[in-house]
Amino acid sequence: MDSSLRTRFDAGMRTLLIPDPYGHGSAPIxxxxxxxxxxxxxxxxxxxxxxxxxxxxxxxxxxx
Structure with missing residues (x-):
């Protein structure tokens, strides 16, 4: 993963997924x-x- 994608991914994890791991378009497997x-x-x-x-x-x- 290049550094710009890693930066966007880390920011997305911090702001979207970590605060609400059951939301933001996630789906159960x-x-x-x-x-x-x-x-x-x-x-x-x-x-x-x-x-x-x-x-x-x-x-x-x-x-x-």
Whole structure:
């Protein structure tokens, strides 16, 4: 990921996804509401949300 995309991605994560990991166009994967997929700054990510410790863990990043 080049530096300009990384900067936009990091900003998108901070301002959109981290404050509301269940919103902003994210969708559950299967029946598990905590396993999610979203597009942030043009980057498709799959992630898990841990409600008990307020943590978002990105497990897959796809960008072109």
């Amino acid at each position: 299967g029946r598990d509401e905590d396993r999610r997929e979203a597009t942030v700054s043009g980057v498709v990510i799959r992630y898990y949300v841990s409600r008990s410790v307020l943590t978002v863990t990105v497990v897959r990043v796809v960008f072109l």
